[in-house]
Amino acid sequence: MIDDKIKEPQDVQPSAPPPLTTKEKLRAFWARVQCSSLLRRHHFRARTRRRMEGFGAFLSRFPLARQAGDFLYSLGFAGEYSMIQAGRVIESAAIWLSAAFLRAWQDVADTAFPGARTVLRELFEPLYVLCRGVRNIWVHGTNVRREKGFWAGIVADLQYLGRGAVRYAGLLPRMVVYLLPLGSLAILLTVVQVMVGSPYTLAVDVNGVTVGHVANEDTFDSAREDVLQRVNYAGTSGEAELTIEPTYRLAISTEVLDESQMADAILSAVSDEISEGTALYLDGELTAVCAEGDQLELYLDGMLSAYQDDADPTAVVSFNRTVTLEDGLYFTDSFKDYADVVSLLSGVRQAERVYTVQQGDSISLIATKNNLTTAELCELNDITTDTAIFPGDELIVTREEAMLEVQITRTVTWTEEIPFSTQKTQSSEYAFGTTHTVQEGENGIRTITAENVYDTEGNLLEQTIVSSEVTKEPVNREIVVGTKLPSGSVAQVGNGTFIWPVPQYTYCSRWYSSSHKGVDICAPAGTPIYASASGVISKAGYERNGAGSGYGYSIIINHGNGYSTVYAHCLSLTVSAGQAVSQGQLIGYVGSTGRSSGNHCHFEIRYNGRYLPPQNYFNK
The missing domain is CATH 2.70.70.10 (Glucose Permease (Domain IIA))
Structure with a gap:
């Protein structure tokens, strides 16, 4: 029964290895290549060594070869020993010369500057001790940290520092030599930085009272001129004008006023009879002041909009004078009604005036009498300086001019011809005085762009050439003149x-x-x-x-x-x-x-x- 239960072992067939991947095949191939190269180098070295040993054994058979080898070895050894000896001698000589130079220099320094060594020691010994102490603390602390840990190293550094402070406490007074200049320099730099970064302004004072601050002197001058204009326009007396004498001084402030605000502040400080209003300036000159600033602005805009031309986008409508409206404080007595300001703007600035020539007058004399130049007088009357004038003649010395006129600026472009020039040359091939045209001339063309200023009736007042571009160059006429007799x-x-x-x-x-x-x-x-x-x-x-x-x-x-x-x-x-x-x-x-x-x-x-x-x- 037992024998029946015992089964004979069955034969186990080994499984086939998995196939190699492409990467593994490449690695195996590269390993074979490296092994092959290593073997070749090994065989080459072994073969070379055997040949050299054989060649040496061959040469050792000859006594002359052994003697030559001994001679070359002795020669090489002697040369090497000589080089070493020479280097030692040079090193010793250099050390000796350096020591001699140092001793000589010390002797010269002691003779020329007897106290120099003491002064240098007093100046730089604290620094030397400080640097050496820092180095020693670092080395000592590093060694302790390696053996006992970080905090133990910190404690050791502090203890070493305390012992050094006690040991070299006598050098601390001399450290003041370095600390005081450094501290003074730090204080100086701090003060300079604070002063440079401070917002410097001009404080304006009127009758000893500061009324505000301005950024610079130009703003102060402009504000002062504005105040004088307001005072003169109001017609105040000379004494009142003298009381307004603003001055300025250097100050620090973060709040500054512009020229108009400063003018208001000055007026507020010198008078109670002021009110808020709108001033009309023509060419920078105060012309009128009224309380209806918004209505005046609408009136001026209406004067311009009446001549706007939507069909010509290049047209610019403006006034013949620079018009500025400025809100501010003005003397109450100087205010005008809105209707009076409009009447002023629609009137004339200067009526035409006629001068009657008197006995002994001349054109230049008449111009001088009427504050005109000779050229202006001639232009007003369409005459020249050679024109004869007689007593009783009438000359215009002032032409009527509107207070404010609208003008229209248009950009216009046109073309014009450029005349050609004639170039003449001489030739002995033709009879004297005869001419022969080699090339006919042709006019060129240029395109001109200009800005024309017209009045409201379309009359041209002024023209400014903006650009002139030649679109076609002229062709010169070439003529040959004969010189042959x-x-x-x-x-x-x-x-x-x-x-x-x-x-x-x-x-x-x-x-x-x-x-x-x-x-x-x-x-x-x-x-x-x-x-x-x-x-x-x-x-x-x-x-x-x-x-x-x-x-x-x-x-x-x-x-x-x-x-x-x-x-x-x-x-x-x-x-x-x-x-x-x-x-x-x-x-x-x-x-x-x-x-x-x-x-x-x-x-x-x-x-x-x-x-x-x-x-x-x-x-x-």
Whole structure:
């Protein structure tokens, strides 16, 4: 039965290992690579060591090799020992030199400054002891904290500090040398910081009483001027005005008043006959005071709104004068009714006044009598300083002007042409005086933006150019003027400027007029005559061979630019027809040939055959 119950053990099959993951495969691969590399290095070192041992055994067979090895070893040992000995010698020498220098320095210091060492010890010994004590306390406390804990270390620090204080109590008086300056510096910095951060103002006093504070002197001056305006407008007597003498002093306060509030405070301190009202200022000048400030403001706004143009958003409606309404305290007697203020604003500021010219008056004298400049008087009457005036004439010396006018400012834009200029060049390829246009000129265009100020009737009062932008550049006209003469030579074309043909002789017996086409320059016979500008002699000779009948010996110079000049009644000539001359070149001498009553040079300037007054080109 027992045998039947005993069962033979069954064979247990081992389970297959789980497959490796990709990460585990990579780790196994990297381990094999490292092992392979380690084995290769180990084999290389072992192989190298065996070869070196074999090479050494090979060399040891030769006596000469052993002797060479012993020599190299001895040489290396000797070199190393020599380096060590040299370093020791250098170190000893450095120490000795440092000690010698220190002793010498101490001797020099003791000789030059006998008490310096004592002074330095007195000054810095407390600091040295303090620093050393702090270090010792820290080291001692750290050691105790490591052995017995944190609080035991703190107790040890306090005990060490107490023992040090008792031991070096004699140094405490000397510590005052350091503590007093530091304390004084701290107090000074604190005082400076407090003073700088304090709100400094100006305290305004009237008759010894402080009426308020202002931020600066400018505010005080503005408030004082405002008070004077209110006093003058009220028509108070001189004595009353002298009693208002506000002064200021430096003070500290966090509350400050502006100029209007300060003016109210000053008036409150000097008079009881004041009331609250609204003041009207025109261009900064007190013009009226009334109690109906709100109605006055509505009236002024209505004057402007009547001319608002919704169709033109750029239009700005304003007054011709700066209008300011200021609420404050004003003398009760200076108040006006609202109707009177409106009547004042709708009236004229100054009526037109006429002055009757008296015997001995002049334009400048009349201007002075009426506090005008000469230019202002001429503008009022549309005259000039050369206008003749006679007794009994009437001149306007003051023009009627409205007290307050509405003006409208509009931004306008327009375009205008930019005239082109002409550039002339000279060329020997063309005949003298002939012109050839290389490039036609073309006007440019600019866009101008301006602010125009109009009155209510649309009359332009003022114009201010805001911007001017060139949208198209002008194209210059280019002209070539010929300089080639028939003979093949080249002449220079005149540049449009002239010089006086008879230098140093400026007296002229006759000037240009409708019956006399030139100027007669008086000079002695034989005085040189020079070309007024460069060009070509077109005619030179007597009478018809020159400038014509009656001109005597005369010259005509063609300057090639439309201009020509004539020199007549010459004594003799130094040039001939067809010859090129330059500006300032000698061409003849002053004489009295032809129809002439005395020695002179008759000089003419012509442009395209038209006579021009020479006096326009020279300063009389």
